[in-house]
Amino acid sequence: MIVGTQKPIDEIWSMVRDSKRVLVFGCNTCVAICHAGGEKEAETIATLLRMRASQEGKDMEVNYLSVMRHCEPEYFEPVMDEVKTYDLILSTACGVGVNFLADRTGTIPVYPGINTSFYGAVQQPGDFTELCGGCGNCILHLTGGICPIVRCSKSLMNGPCGGTKNGKCEVSDEVDCAWFLIVERMKQLGTLEKLAEVLPPRNWSPSTHGGPRRIVIEHLREIEQQEEKKG
Amino acid sequence: MKCGSNLEKVILSGQPAVTAELGPPMSADPHEVIKKAQILKGFCDAANITDCQTAVVRISSIAAAVLALREGLEPVMQMTCRDRNRIAMQADLLGAAALGLKNCLCLAGDHQKFSAAGRLKGHPGAKNVYDVDTCQLVGILKKMRDEGLQEGGDKLEVAPKYFIGASWTPMGDPLDFRPMNLMKKVNSGADFIQTQGIYDIELFRSQMEKIRNMGLHERTAILGGIIVPKSAMMLKYMDSSVAGVSVPKALIDRMAKAKAAAGEDKKKAKELQEQEGLKITVELIHQVLETPGVKGVHIQAIEWETAIEGIVKAAGLYPRPTFPVE
Numbered sequence: 001m002i003v004g005t006q007k008p009i010d011e012i013w014s015m016v017r018d019s020k021r022v023l024v025f026g027c028n029t030c031v032a033i034c035h036a037g038g039e040k041e042a043e044t045i046a047t048l049l050r051m052r053a054s055q056e057g058k059d060m061e062v063n064y065l066s067v068m069r070h071c072e073p074e075y076f077e078p079v080m081d082e083v084k085t086y087d088l089i090l091s092t093a094c095g096v097g098v099n100f101l102a103d104r105t106g107t108i109p110v111y112p113g114i115n116t117s118f119y120g121a122v123q124q125p126g127d128f129t130e131l132c133g134g135c136g137n138c139i140l141h142l143t144g145g146i147c148p149i150v151r152c153s154k155s156l157m158n159g160p161c162g163g164t165k166n167g168k169c170e171v172s173d174e175v176d177c178a179w180f181l182i183v184e185r186m187k188q189l190g191t192l193e194k195l196a197e198v199l200p201p202r203n204w205s206p207s208t209h210g211g212p213r214r215i216v217i218e219h220l221r222e223i224e225q226q227e228e229k230k231g
Numbered sequence: 232m233k234c235g236s237n238l239e240k241v242i243l244s245g246q247p248a249v250t251a252e253l254g255p256p257m258s259a260d261p262h263e264v265i266k267k268a269q270i271l272k273g274f275c276d277a278a279n280i281t282d283c284q285t286a287v288v289r290i291s292s293i294a295a296a297v298l299a300l301r302e303g304l305e306p307v308m309q310m311t312c313r314d315r316n317r318i319a320m321q322a323d324l325l326g327a328a329a330l331g332l333k334n335c336l337c338l339a340g341d342h343q344k345f346s347a348a349g350r351l352k353g354h355p356g357a358k359n360v361y362d363v364d365t366c367q368l369v370g371i372l373k374k375m376r377d378e379g380l381q382e383g384g385d386k387l388e389v390a391p392k393y394f395i396g397a398s399w400t401p402m403g404d405p406l407d408f409r410p411m412n413l414m415k416k417v418n419s420g421a422d423f424i425q426t427q428g429i430y431d432i433e434l435f436r437s438q439m440e441k442i443r444n445m446g447l448h449e450r451t452a453i454l455g456g457i458i459v460p461k462s463a464m465m466l467k468y469m470d471s472s473v474a475g476v477s478v479p480k481a482l483i484d485r486m487a488k489a490k491a492a493a494g495e496d497k498k499k500a501k502e503l504q505e506q507e508g509l510k511i512t513v514e515l516i517h518q519v520l521e522t523p524g525v526k527g528v529h530i531q532a533i534e535w536e537t538a539i540e541g542i543v544k545a546a547g548l549y550p551r552p553t554f555p556v557e
Contacts, residue, residue, distance in 0.1 A: 153342050154312070154359065158366040159412045161339035162400035162427055165474040171342050183405045195408070198415050201317060201367045201382055 001030040001121070002094045003128045004037060004114040009048050012090065015111045016049060019060065019088035024049070024113065025101070026066030027093035034128055037092030037114045039066035045092065045113060070097025073104070084108060118150075136206030136213065142194065144185035151178035157199045233376065233422060234392040236333035237305045238277040240554050241527075242423065242452045247520050248527030249548050250307060250425065250454060251275040251539050253299060255290035264295045268302035270536045274543045275304075276551055277334055279425070279529070282309040285347040286340070286354070293327045300331055307396060308332050311340025316362035317371065317382050324375065328391030336396035336425065337368040348472075366419040369397050373420030397421040399453075401438040402431060403475030410441040417451045424451050425529040428458035428469070430478040432518045439524050448524030455519035459532040459542065460508040462501070463487040482511060509542060516546045 016022050024046040032038025046064040053060035065082070069075045070093035076083070083089060089105065091098045092113040102110040118130035133150030139157075140147060149155050153171045160179035163170030167180040186192045204210070233239060241248045251271050256263040271278050280299060282292040289295075296306035308327055310320060324335065339361075346353025363371065363382075371382045372395045379390040397416040401409055413424065429435045435455070442448055458476075460466050463486035470478035489507035493500035516528050528548075532538040543549045 153344075154339055154364070155361045156339060156364040158364050158415050159408065160403065160405070161365075162398060162403055163339075163342070163474045164404040165472075167404055170474055171344050177404065179408075180405050183408045192408075192411075196411055196414065198366050198370065198419050200370065201363045204362065 001033055001119070002096070002116060003034045003118050003120040003130070004031045004094055004116045005034075006036050006041060006045070006092070006114050007112065009045075009052070012045065012113055013049065013052050016060075016088055016090060017056070017058065021086045022046075022049060022060060022062045022088045022090060023083060023086040024062065024064040024090045024092060025070075025083065026064065027070040027091075027097050028066050028068050031092060031094055031114060033122070035126075037094070039064070042066055042092050042113075045090070049090075070094075071100055073100075076101065080104070133207075135204075137203065139199070142197075142199070143182045144189060144191070146178055146182045146185055148178050148182065151176075151181070157202065159195065234333045234394045236277065236394045237554070238307065238334050238423070239394045241276045241552050244552060244554075246552050247525075247548065248423075248452065248454055249275045249543060249551065250527070250529045251278045251536070252281065252529070252531045252533070253278045253295070253304075253306075253536065254281050254284060254534070255292070255295035257287065257289050259290070261290075261298050264290065264298040265302055267536045268299040268304040271539055272302060272304045273551065274540045274549065275530070276527075277305040277307045279307040279309055279336060282311045282338070282340065283314065284309075284341065285351075286313070286343045286345040286357075287347050287351050288354070293323060293330070293332065296327070296332050297330050305334070306332060307334040307336050309336045309338055310368065311338045312361050312364055312368055313340030313343065313359050316360050320363070320368065321371065321375065321381055324372065324391050324393070325387070328393065333392065334394045334396060335372060336398065337365050337372065337421075338398050339365050365397055366415050369395055369416055369419040369421050377420075394422050395420055396423045396425060398427070399424045400427040400475035401429070402434050402477060403427065406438075409438060410445060410447075413442060413447055413451075414445060417447050421451050423526075424453045426453065426456040427475040428456045428473075428531065429515065429519055430458075430466075430469075430476065430482055432515070432522075434477065435519070436522050439522050443524045448526075452526040453524060454527040454529040455522070455525050457512060457515050457519065457528050457530045459512045459530065459535060459538055460486065461535065462504045462508070463490050485511065505538075509538065509545070512538075512542050513545045516542070516548070 024042040026037055026039045026042030028038050042064040046062045049062045067075045089110045090113045091110050095116040098110055098112045119132040120128045120130045123129050135149050153169050164177040164180055169175040169177045253267045280292045280296040283289055292308050296308045299306045343357040343359050344355045346355050372393050374380050376390055376393055379387045399413050466478045466483045466486055469476045486504055486507055489503040490500045493503050519525055519528055
């Protein structure tokens with residue numbers, strides 16, 4: 001899932017302080033699971049903003065609202081008429097949601113209430129770890145299911161650097177060395193010899209280095225277009 | 232002969248090679264590089280010019296290498312994967328070759344968060360690159376030199392001729408992967424290897440035995456790393472905090488004894504520890520060179536370049552071989 005963290009309230013306040021009607025707009029999927037931007041958090045932020053407005057003598061109306069997902073239009077279309085009555089929308093969805101909504105609100109600004117951090121998993125309640133970089137060219141079959149792109153601080157493809165100490169990364173002794181984990185895992189799988197192969201320089205263009213990415217599934221688009229014609 | 236550098240000639244001659252290290256300054260003043268080059272000249276076959284080591288901005292490796300070359304000291308330009316993508320790397324490799332540089336050591340580079348182990352501000356918020364890793368950079372140099380091709384496949388009218396090096400941490404975690412790690416660098420095209428500092432000679436020898444069994448010592452020239460110890464504190468720090476370095480207790484005790492012999496006299500304690508450090512260095516050089524499969528030593532006297540002359544002489548490695556100019 002996408003993991004995010006709430007922005008500091010001072011930063012949020014600096015975005016909204018000059019608005020009269022603010023909507024804190026939550027998303028109840030990924031960012032709700034990581035306690036950053038679901039309905040509960042949207043409500044809390046709205047309360048904090050109202051308090052701040054009253055402290056600073058600002059005449060500001062702050063409400064909150066949430067939908068299940070901000071990345072597909074049908075989820076927020078039913079509430080768009082209401083959304084468009086505000087003069088600023090503070091979205092607590094991930095960056096995808098902020099962008100997607102901003103394309104649909106005309107002159108009303110959509111600002112981010114959270115920092116979108118990474119694709120991660122819930123190790124234990126309240127502990128989220130980055131496990132995938134969304135690089136567009138997965139090699140987990142070559143590295144024992146452990147991603148060197150995002151779990152190695154240097155994204156090394158051919159083994160550890162000289163900075164591993166007691167299984168930890170040179171960046172911090174709280175960070176596991178991904179290559180230490182990869183070697184241990186591949187020993188366990190009996191596939192260590194696979195690592196002898198030198199992986200050549202990577203084509204990074206399927207990652208964020210080839211310009212904005214788009215995936216179109218042609219047959220689904222065709223079915224959709226046929227149905228639109230019928231309709 | 233792959234590039235005809237002095238380092239390559241010494242290695243081909245079968246004599247033990249000696250490399251040293253020259254760290255460029257955090258300054259636009261060339262004189263420190265020139266001074267260090269004059270100190271090292273004649274006492275090593277080539278000197279590594281570090282590439283913003285510890286992730287701190289310094290005179291670039293290529294510029295400092297050219298300054299050293301002008302003084303008659305053969306440089307080993309270092310190139311890390313941290314700061315450049317493959318376009319910048321290859322452009323720099325062409326430029327460096329055009330300026331007369333012949334040796335290049337490929338490294339991952341210290342992470343930008345390192346900032347001289349926290350002693351300096353550095354640039355911990357910098358964006359790193361790591362477009363390619365060490366093995367891949369070695370492969371790029373080899374492809375440029377041997378095939379006259381850029382990584383992307385475009386032709387080079389004149390190929391850069393480099394003696395290609397890589398670093399190796401024989402005693403790093405995960406220990407049983409380190410021989411395979413070296414094999415990958417050799418398979419990628421590393422002509423020579425400089426290792427992380429060696430204090431635990433027994434452990435180094437057991438790793439070298441694996442290397443010999445794999446035949447790697449015949450496919451690359453391994454130069455054992457020697458870090459000149461200055462004090463008991465430095466040895467303790469390296470043992471506890473430097474990745475891939477373990478220091479046997481006996482060596483730490485020796486240094487501690489030298490320090491204790493000075494009593495309260497701090498100046499004397501420094502002197503006695505430095506003397507002991509030089510003795511330990513010479514012993515380590517002999518032990519490393521006696522290890523089958525080792526072709527030389529890489530001596531790092533960090534911010535103590537003046538020590539190199541005495542060390543090389545005491546180790547019986549002076550004078551350095553010379554070759555007729557072609």
